[in-house]
Amino acid sequence: MKHRTFLTTLILFLLTFNLGILLVCVITFKESINRSKERSIGEHYFIVSGIVKDFTALESRETDIEASLGTLLQPYHYLAGDKNASLTLYRDRTLVYSIGREIIPLNNLGELPREGNRLVETQNIDDSTYVIVSGKLPQPFETYAAVYYYDITETILSWEQMKNILFFAGFILSGLLALCLLILLNRLFKPLSQISQTSHNIAAGSYDTRLPVSGNDELTEMSRSFNHMAEEIQCQMKELINSAESKQQFIDNFSHELRTPLAVIYGYAEYIQKAALAEEDRQSAVEFIMLECRRIQTMAYQLLDLANLKYEQITLEEIKISGLFETVRQTLHNRITQKEIQMEFIADFDIILGDACLLQSLFENLIDNAIKACGTGGHIKVHAAIEAENKIICIQDNGNGMEAKDLQHIMEPFYRGDKSRSRKDGSAGLGLAICSQIARCHGAELTFSSHPGTGTTAKITFTV
């Protein structure tokens, strides 16, 4: 693009510039030639009319014209002083008199025009250029012809000199202009090459490359929007990478979760097949196999739930919170009494919009987690309150609590804060992932805050 602009501009300029010079040259040339011609015609006319007057006077005195030509033409000898001009007089194509340096045979002059008219032409003779004006004298002296020569070699030479100077100057100017044009274009195109370099970098993967923004012109505006685009790309790439990573994490976790039960199932099956076993041993081996199968089954169902929740549209209905908690409390009754846990329930509002089954499962899961976290004689407080015009429900326990590094991962599928305990409880590590999805289905957000030793609070914020 730059080179094309450069070449086009340069060619256009050179064309017009040189054409201009050429035009000036041609015009001055024609002008000077014409001037010479007119001058010559004038001179010729002046001389001829003088000669005719003298001839007429001589004739009336009946003197021989030819004999007195020398005296007659004496006044015109001034022409010889002017080195450029000369005059020849012919009678019936024979030279009778000449003034000046040059004598040119009349034959060379070609056919003379009829009397009264003059023939004007330029002719090259012996490296010199002449304007030649020839014409017959008027009657009754038509046998005479006067030819006036005017040497314009010098004029042409000086014109040629001028022309050369003009073209030389033009050449230098063109060079200068080309240089200036190149510099100017480089300056103009610099942002473009920067943009192309930057976009190359971005395409090659360094998404944090930006264009320098300075000044206030259109290019700056473009740089700004380019940078904006780069930022967007960077953001989107980051999101993509994150989501790919979390997917990979999910797959890794999933395969790891599958591996343990499969190892157990395969191992016991092989054991039954290959070892000679007592009936009792065989029974317990089969029980282990069934237990692990059930674990895989649970995991499959929960994964399915999770997947369904992501795409399913739920119907919202008005639910009484107190009723909801009563059901949850009854479901978990055994475990609560077993661990001698105190349950406390405070409600500042009573109606909530949602899907009864899903909400029940959500609270069951959260309270179940709280029970697991608590030791014997723990305390769990469920508080439905209104905070900043949003309905919130807090489930607070005074159990073990969690480290901050665990807290940010607990809602990821298969994440286990304590690598083995939750598995012993028989869960697949999907509980909180499902809870978080249920909350999202209700337009709510599930967050956790925790300190090791003091307990954990799960908070569901329903945004209106």
Place this chain on the structure above:
Amino acid sequence: MAEILIVEDELSLNELVKRNLQLVGHRCTSVFEGAAALYEMECHEYDLVILDIMLPEINGFEVYKEMQGRPTIFLTARSSLADRIKGFSMGADDYLTKPFEMLELLARVEAVLRRTQKHSSSFEMGDVRIDFDGRQVFRKELLVECTPKEYELLEVMVNNRNIALSRDRLLELVWGYDYDGDTRTIDVHIQKLRKKLGWESVIKTVHKLGYRLEGGV
């Protein structure tokens, strides 16, 4: 035979490893936590520790650091190269990833025990005695002439006793992967062993599977 400590938090897996090792005559103790494992090692002497890496509270690598270079096989679901290298660079004797096969577990245990000199140099059952170092078999203290393949077959069966071994597997273990023979070769050698040692009832034919050497628990 050898005293083996199994440290694995998953009850079913722990039990499985224990049962398999007991089949070939090892004495096993099961523990489910790192702390309990360390305590157990204080009280008793163990020839080999089978150690899971992902344990609650104290993980396997930390337990390994504490127990001062006892022969150890790491047992883990983490099969990444980085994990394996970490295990080996700490000095583990072997590394077993879940899921594993019974024979693989036994072979690795056997190999580690042999390396650490805890492998018994002879095996006795009834009136038959096998000297592993001298590669000799005695019946009623009289030398029984065996071909090298017969001896190797006998050793494989003894090391994996109480476990049924398929003919293909026996062929692979004794004759090697590249052996191009028939599984009938196995039957012929088994017949010869039974006759020479009077083990018609010890080496059992398992229907549709192969052979199992029973006894010696």
